Amino acid sequence: xxxxxxxxxxxxxxxxxxxxxxxxxxxxxxxxxxxxxxxxxxxxxxxxxxxxxxxxxxxxxxxxxxxxxxxxxxxxxxxxxxxxxxxxxxxxxxxxxxxxxxxxxxxxxxxxxxxxxxxxxxxxxxxxxxxxx
Amino acid sequence: xxxxxxxxxxxxxxxxxxxxxxxxxxxxxxxxxxxxxxxxxxxxxxxxxxxxxxxxxxxxxxxxxxxxxxxxxxxxxxxxxxxxxxxxxxxxxxxxxxxxxxxxxxxxxxxxxxxxxxxxxxx
Numbered sequence: 001x002x003x004x005x006x007x008x009x010x011x012x013x014x015x016x017x018x019x020x021x022x023x024x025x026x027x028x029x030x031x032x033x034x035x036x037x038x039x040x041x042x043x044x045x046x047x048x049x050x051x052x053x054x055x056x057x058x059x060x061x062x063x064x065x066x067x068x069x070x071x072x073x074x075x076x077x078x079x080x081x082x083x084x085x086x087x088x089x090x091x092x093x094x095x096x097x098x099x100x101x102x103x104x105x106x107x108x109x110x111x112x113x114x115x116x117x118x119x120x121x122x123x124x125x126x127x128x129x130x131x132x133x
Numbered sequence: 134x135x136x137x138x139x140x141x142x143x144x145x146x147x148x149x150x151x152x153x154x155x156x157x158x159x160x161x162x163x164x165x166x167x168x169x170x171x172x173x174x175x176x177x178x179x180x181x182x183x184x185x186x187x188x189x190x191x192x193x194x195x196x197x198x199x200x201x202x203x204x205x206x207x208x209x210x211x212x213x214x215x216x217x218x219x220x221x222x223x224x225x226x227x228x229x230x231x232x233x234x235x236x237x238x239x240x241x242x243x244x245x246x247x248x249x250x251x252x253x254x255x256x
Contacts, residue, residue, distance in 0.1 A: 003229060014221045118225065125232045129239050 012060035
């Protein structure tokens with residue numbers, strides 16, 4: 001049994017949402033990056049999670065992978081761009097700002113939900129300690 | 134009841150990390166807990182192995198709480214210096230240390246209560 005209720009699962013949840021937010025921040029930062037390592041424009045980072053059973057018997061969140069979204073980015077006609085191809089088109093990153101904003105909102109709400117769970121666990125522990133009073 | 138003067142056992146020197154909590158009164162807590170348990174031992178109360186240690190497991194309990202607090206401090210400084218620990222790790226570790234400290238205080242209160250109950254006993 002864990003010392004504080006739900007500690008393992010909640011900690012992994014906080015970790016997972018942080019990772020997700022980190023990927024979203026990278027996507028937003030690279031919204032105009034037309035060249036990345038390995039050639040081509042920046043590709044959107046996608047974090048996927050998996051449930052893991054830990055040795056204390058709680059299902060925690062694990063980071064399954066931090067992959068890239070393979071979908072093509074928008075082609076913009078701009079012959080003056082150094083990364084333009086023969087036809088004068090530049091492939092932009094496949095990052096959609098509105099989508100990232102929605103994801104960011106969802107990730108920060110999920111993080112807050114984990115914090116609320118943690119608070120509930122702590123207040124239960126405190127109430128238990130008040131038992132002898 | 135044998136009311137021989139209670140010998141204050143030497144308080145384990147706390148390490149640097151716990152100094153701030155000492156200032157908040159852990160020192161007095163430690164001494165009063167060992168005071169109480171020593172008195173119980175003098176009075177011949179408690180199981181033989183408990184009184185052999187003379188501290189009812191409180192000393193190891195304090196050490197465990199101290200270890201938790203030290204771990205929290207290590208995680209906090211790791212988070213501050215940009216290590217692999219993040220903010221929530223530091224917060225959770227300090228919460229855990231805080232709750233275990235409250236548990237220690239409650240146990241100390243319980244022990245003192247028991248001691249005072251015994252002192253009030255009519256013979």
